[in-house]
Amino acid sequence: MTISDRELGMGRPIERRDFLNGVLMAGAGVLAPGRRARAADSGPYPPALTGMRGSGYPGAYSTGHALRDHDFAPGPAASESADSYDLIVVGGGISGLAAAWFYQQRHGGGARVLVIDNHDDFGGHAKRNEFGTGAAMRLSNAGSFNVFADDHDSGAHVDLYRALGIDIAALARDTVDPGFYHRLGMGQGVFFDRATFGRDVLLPDPAPWTDFTFLYSPTTPPDADARWARFMAEAPLPERARADLYRLYHAATDYLPGLSAAEKVHRLDTMSYADFLTGPAGCDPMVATYLRDRTFGSGRGLSSTTALSAHQRFGLPGFAGLGLPAAYDTDESGTSYHFPEGNATVARLLVARLVPGALAARTPGESMLARVDYGVLDQPGNATRIRLNAMAYHVANVRGGVEVSYTLGGVNGARMRTRGKHCVLACWNYVIPYICPELSAPQREALAYNVKTPNLWVNVWLNNWRAFHRAGTCFMNAPGSYYASLILEQPVSLGGYAHSASPDDPTVLTMLRGYETPGLPIKDQFRLGRAELYATTFDTFERETRAQLASALGPSGFDPARDIAGLTVNRWGHGYSYWYSALYDDFLKTGGPPPHLLARQPVGAITIANTDSGGTDSTELAIDMAARAVAELG
Numbered sequence: 220m221t222i223s224d225r226e227l228g229m230g231r232p233i234e235r236r237d238f239l240n241g242v243l244m245a246g247a248g249v250l251a252p253g254r255r256a257r258a259a260d261s262g263p264y265p266p267a268l269t270g271m272r273g274s275g276y277p278g279a280y281s282t283g284h285a286l287r288d289h290d291f292a293p294g295p296a297a298s299e300s301a302d303s304y305d306l307i308v309v310g311g312g313i314s315g316l317a318a319a320w321f322y323q324q325r326h327g328g329g330a331r332v333l334v335i336d337n338h339d340d341f342g343g344h345a346k347r348n349e350f351g352t353g354a355a356m357r358l359s360n361a362g363s364f365n366v367f368a369d370d371h372d373s374g375a376h377v378d379l380y381r382a383l384g385i386d387i388a389a390l391a392r393d394t395v396d397p398g399f400y401h402r403l404g405m406g407q408g409v410f411f412d413r414a415t416f417g418r419d420v421l422l423p424d425p426a427p428w429t430d431f432t433f434l435y436s437p438t439t440p441p442d443a444d445a446r447w448a449r450f451m452a453e454a455p456l457p458e459r460a461r462a463d464l465y466r467l468y469h470a471a472t473d474y475l476p477g478l479s480a481a482e483k484v485h486r487l488d489t490m491s492y493a494d495f496l497t498g499p500a501g502c503d504p505m506v507a508t509y510l511r512d513r514t515f516g517s518g519r520g521l522s523s524t525t526a527l528s529a530h531q532r533f534g535l536p537g538f539a540g541l542g543l544p545a546a547y548d549t550d551e552s553g554t555s556y557h558f559p560e561g562n563a564t565v566a567r568l569l570v571a572r573l574v575p576g577a578l579a580a581r582t583p584g585e586s587m588l589a590r591v592d593y594g595v596l597d598q599p600g601n602a603t604r605i606r607l608n609a610m611a612y613h614v615a616n617v618r619g620g621v622e623v624s625y626t627l628g629g630v631n632g633a634r635m636r637t638r639g640k641h642c643v644l645a646c647w648n649y650v651i652p653y654i655c656p657e658l659s660a661p662q663r664e665a666l667a668y669n670v671k672t673p674n675l676w677v678n679v680w681l682n683n684w685r686a687f688h689r690a691g692t693c694f695m696n697a698p699g700s701y702y703a704s705l706i707l708e709q710p711v712s713l714g715g716y717a718h719s720a721s722p723d724d725p726t727v728l729t730m731l732r733g734y735e736t737p738g739l740p741i742k743d744q745f746r747l748g749r750a751e752l753y754a755t756t757f758d759t760f761e762r763e764t765r766a767q768l769a770s771a772l773g774p775s776g777f778d779p780a781r782d783i784a785g786l787t788v789n790r791w792g793h794g795y796s797y798w799y800s801a802l803y804d805d806f807l808k809t810g811g812p813p814p815h816l817l818a819r820q821p822v823g824a825i826t827i828a829n830t831d832s833g834g835t836d837s838t839e840l841a842i843d844m845a846a847r848a849v850a851e852l853g
């Protein structure tokens with residue numbers, strides 16, 4: 220049965236569709252550098268903009284895509300008078316902001332630093348989405364979700380977190396209520412959709428949590444036996460698939476008999492989990508279909524995740540009887556923490572320290588309800604200036620330092636030029652060859668190796684979450700559906716911000732889509748996913764959101780026309796940094812050097828930061844790479 224647009228509420232005015240297909244509906248000019256926004260001419264407040272966001276709106280990507288397509292006309296660049304710096308940082312994500320901070324630390328806080336970023340908000344992947352106002356205001360992460368402290372942590376990020384008042388262990392202990400949803404009778408669910416499984420049915424998931432386990436307890440459902448009984452009776456899967464799943468989760472079978480432990484580890488590290496399931500574990504192919512979403516948190520599907528990683532990182536089943544060495548047990552070391560706005564807290568606290576008056580907060584708690592004054596970010600009198608909507612298109616060593624040319628306000632905006640003694644490129648590796656032509660061919664090739672993952676994080680503002688409560692689910696995997704995972708607001712209360720406490724209150728729901736094309740090389744999968752992401756209109760994302768919620772939760776009383784108050788589609792065409800896998804990266808077999816080491820070599824007065832330059836992807840690495848890049852400036 221197809222649900223009509225009217226029933227879905229497609230015609231309803233939801234809260235400010237500011238960025239319909241990425242084009243800002245209300246007027247918002249780009250301020251000339253150094254011009255302070257007054258109430259009358261200030262642009263919109265970026266965290267509260269809804270519609271197409273992330274980096275998926277033309278103002279953010281138009282210059283970059285023109286460069287990629289060799290369709291960029293630099294024109295005569297206007298030189299900015301009296302606008303020169305000690306350091307110019309290209310990229311205002313966590314790495315770029317941290318680079319500015321480390322540089323200021325080395326120079327006593329008085330250095331002249333300019334940070335430029337192509338978005339209308341700072342933070343890179345670590346931005347905040349805000350819905351509503353006052354006590355009912357809801358927060359969510361637009362992208363980056365959690366920080367992490369290793370048990371034996373060291374590195375620059377430890378110092379930076381300390382300086383920002385971020386104590387991950389204390390925050391995890393004091394501000395998270397992991398039993399919150401469980402006390403309300405809610406837990407993990409699985410939604411089987413009619414198109415894939417023959418009928419729409421939502422069941423409790425009988426298996427342990429694999430995602431975001433630090434936010435939910437107990438991680439293994441205490442009523443697992445009853446859940447399994449219901450699953451075996453009602454799941455719309457072939458009988459063999461149900462039996463295989465039960466065996467996979469319960470039997471301690473050695474699926475690789477005759478191999479030594481080391482040989483098993485090697486086999487598991489060089490085969491995909493999808494192949495492990497249908498090969499050695501002898502499962503029906505529907506088992507892999509059923510488990511489709513369980514590794515999407517990494518941006519890769521079962522066919523591109525090694526069996527070893529499925530076990531170690533995701534705790535997926537099938538390994539209990541293999542007798543693997545303890546070093547390969549599911550990794551539960553360290554402490555993860557989720558701020559209500561995700562890792563935007565790190566970015567915002569950095570900005571609070573870099574730019575006087577930008578944010579009246581010193582600690583994570585104080586910062587939750589505080590608004591950034593975007594009008595003071597780029598003030599001539601300040602040591603550090605942050606210039607938004609500014610995309611570097613040419614960076615070159617010149618006599619006495621570096622020259623950086625950039626567009627202001629997208630590809631059709633002004634061309635500007637400025638100078639600095641030093642430059643840190645804290646932007647993405649594969650952008651650098653386009654903007655920095657003096658690099659050697661091998662370095663350009665090494666930079667281009669890092670192809671990023673497409674990510675889609677849709678935040679839905681809901682008037683209430685009664686239907687979720689009635690259905691007994693706060694987290695839903697939906698193998699076969701458009702969105703793979705649905706996550707109700709995390710149970711974290713910090714400072715003046717309290718998570719939604721009652722099913723009758725507004726909340727925010729995050730819906731994630733994974734992009735996978737089994738059989739293709741992983742980088743081609745990413746390229747295809749990115750092409751689909753950019754080709755999808757806001758209308759399509761909205762219709763899919765409404766339709767999936769209606770199918771899964773309609774029987775529990777959800778009415779998409781009534782219950783959805785707002786929608787922000789965080790489209791990250793260039794999301795997670797590339798990380799290496801024995802499935803795809805030959806140098807791991809041949810023993811050659813990892814490409815990111817060559818990619819990040821300094822060139823004259825230009826050094827390279829960003830998490831890409833660390834060879835994998837994390838907030839902590841982005842910070843450590845910033846410290847290294849600043850140290851390399853000498």
Ligand SMILES: Cc1cc2nc3c(=O)[nH]c(=O)nc-3n(C[C@H](O)[C@H](O)[C@H](O)COP(=O)(O)OP(=O)(O)OC[C@H]3O[C@@H](n4cnc5c(N)ncnc54)[C@H](O)[C@@H]3O)c2cc1C
Nearest residue numbers: 310312313314343344363364365611646794829830837838
């Ligand atoms: C959806 C999503 C979820 C994530 N979740 C987590 C998580 O939970 N935990 C975690 O640790 N990490 C997570 N990450 C990874 C995240 O990328 C890193 O943690 C970190 O935020 C990267 O910071 P960065 O500054 O290195 O890069 P970015 O955040 O990408 O910032 C680089 C900035 O440079 C800008 N830029 C690029 N080219 C130019 C140019 N020529 N001129 C000006 N600006 C330019 C970019 O647009 C961007 O704003 C997530 C990423 C995504 C996409």
